[in-house]
Amino acid sequence: MTKEMKKELENLGQKVLQDIEKKENPSIEIPIRALSNVIFDKKAGQLTLGDKTAKRYYFNVAHAKKFMQTLMVASFSKQLIDQKIHASIRDMYYNLKRTLPNSDENTFDEQSESDPIIVDLEVAIDVLREQLHLTTDRKGIVAGNVKIQDRGDIIDWSKLGSGGWSIPSTVDEVDFKKVDAEFVLVVEKNAGFERLHEDKFWQKHNCILIGTGGQPSRGTRLLIQRLNDEHKLPVYVFCDSDSYGFYIYSVIKSGSISLAHVSDRISTPSARYLGLTVSDIYEYDLKKAAIKAKDVDIKRAKELLNYEWFKKNPRWQKEINLLIEKGIKAEIEALSHRGLKFMSEEYLPEKIKKKDFLD
């Protein structure tokens, strides 16, 4: 895999060099990542990138700097691969930031300038950031009856005390040594993870417990996908009952608009939504713990109604409409209103037993 990556980067350099030698305007072709070029693939149940591309030219005042930046990121990544080391995207920003000769212009002024270039490069040569040896902060925790091998070390996810294993940004080189579980439960919040971990939920129900800490990182999404794909484990997603929670589920399942180009590699189309639903608020008598939905929640919910992957399921339409009509939402912690162990001992087992999932 590493060898291929080097080849892709080399090809990019060769192409530009050929342009120079042929006295042509050097260019890099990059698929467009705007919403206009994002397609929902119904068959695969994923967001994917369309086939529109744009060329980034060197001899164009509007492109020249990005052209330079793209090549700089590519060469930085090639060096990482050559030296078999990884760097965080922040490391990269600092490493590449410098002042250009005879000017007060910097190669990069802020990290917000270098981050999108990485994504440009991903789509241009069709690779993942992780494969370019670029990492992000760790985000997401996992626990369960699983043994893995990571950079030579064997790690047992069942023996990590109160903490769990924090998921690195690159999990594609992690080897699963033993997976003993019946399903994967993804919890949106770290607090929810802590509650279930302390209650030994994963032990009692023989599952793998993953806390995403909000919008899941790419590493977490890839881990979920690998568990689902390689070990055929069903994935249940457990989020707040609000537009944000619903969208987190949607990202895990179908991919996100901004990262549509990697959907097929890190999304899990078979993931199911376990809860909370708006109906649950009424069914489990949580009305007193519910919160009034704000205007932004309502607005976002109306947008979700129109997303194709929410459109095709009448139950989703019902839930989202209920949120808009009643104007209420609820956090997963609202379950504690019925007692601290209500979540792990009554709500979740009942839901899983009844297979009361939204698709």
Next chain:
Amino acid sequence: MSERKKAEDFAKEQKEISVSEFFEKNKHLLGFDNPTKSLLMAVKEAVDNSLDACEEAGILPDLVVKIKNVKEDIYIVSVSDNGPGIVKEQIPRIFGKLLYGSKFHRLKQSRGQQGIGISSVTLYSQLTTGVPTKVWSKVESKKKTHYCELHLDTTKNEPDVIKEEDIEKDILGEHGVKIDMEIHGRYRKTVEDYLKQTSISNPFAKIMYTAPDGTKTTFPRSLNELPKPSKTMRPHPHGMEFGILQRLLQKTSSRTLLSFLTNEFSSVGQQSAKEICKSAKLQDSMKPQDMERGDIEKLIKSMQTSKVQRPPTDCLSPIGEAELEKSLKKEYPSAEFITSIKREPEVYRGFPFLIEVGIVYGFQEGKKKDDDEKREDSIELIRFANRVPLLYQQSACALTDAVKGVDWRRYNMQQSGNNLPVGQMKLVIHICSVWVPFVSESKEAVASYPEIIKETKLALQDAGRKLASYLSGKRRVGEQKRRLQIFDRYSGEVASAIAILVGKPEKEVEKKLKSLIESRAHIKEDTPEEKEQGK
């Protein structure tokens, strides 16, 4: 009840006012409204006369101007020339009588036209210091220099000669005139501005100037040739007014109206003279002296509306396009861009006139201003009438109106509303005519005749187009330079990145890239913006 005055009583108090007395009380009408301006007027009148004299005599003018501070606000203005000199009989009247001169009754382009100028300085000097005006004149190298001290008798408007003698001392070279006037005034840099501008409009003149503090400045000539002498013009029928026509009819030696018209006027031949008589319903055999008021009225109406040729234009003496440009280059050697325009002669009220415009763009003068200040400065407008700089009453002048009436934004200059444009520019406008219409006797502002404003605007637009094409060329070059700088700036990083990606020496890639950048130096356009294209 007070006693009523009778008409006879009034009659005792009523008496003639001489022109000199009138101007004595109304100095401002001649331009002597404040000490600064008065000093300048003295220099200006003497210089204008010297230049006129030299030009008419076909002599390349060498002028020496000196201003000496006698005490506090008393100055001696001394101007000498190498002109033809003045015969001794004429000296007193030229310098000591208002409205005396050779230029009033003829239609010919000259600096002075009314015969007021220099004698008004004599009058002003006598009013403020009482010191007589001193004149030296030499008409031939063999003859002695004639010296004369004089006043002006204001009640009679006649010269009052105090001293007159031939002197041995040779202060004038071959020939010429020197005049010393002691006046009350205040010295400002306007004198120098006036001389500098005079040097621009009279590129064939050399002026050596000594300021009150002793500083000497020489304004050299940029042209060693006098302009072609301008011809005197007979009046044109379109410019006729009742009084003038009446006088001409009385004075003429022509026997018939027909011959009067063909002899006394320009552009009138047999055919058009007959037409004029016909449309005025007058016999062309009439005796001019016998014409009555009603006849003259009919004649003038017919003359003004008749179709006759334009007046001749050989009576005009413009600076010339190439000459003005050369002259401006001499005066503003650091200017970025200089251009000039000479229009064809046009006519107002039967008087031919011609407009010339010069533009000096991007100059460095004095201390460098920062960008903010520069942006706020209006352009400098330099106005000339018959080669004489107009230094005052800019806002009352038709030439200024014409500048404000042009949309300078079209020529890449900044301008807000109908104001003077803003920027690093000097605008030179010269109107020459056999009779320049001034707003007042002090000759500081040109009167607003629509023909003059229109023609001046056209000249400014011609020059503006030349400026705009220079500025847009400059902008294009600057833009292209900036583009190449950007590509060049990024080339190091790009070359190094490519070298790492393909595993080749950085130097080799950089050399190729640099040569590509150079080969594209001439390309001005960007490749079209990022285009979407299907795979």
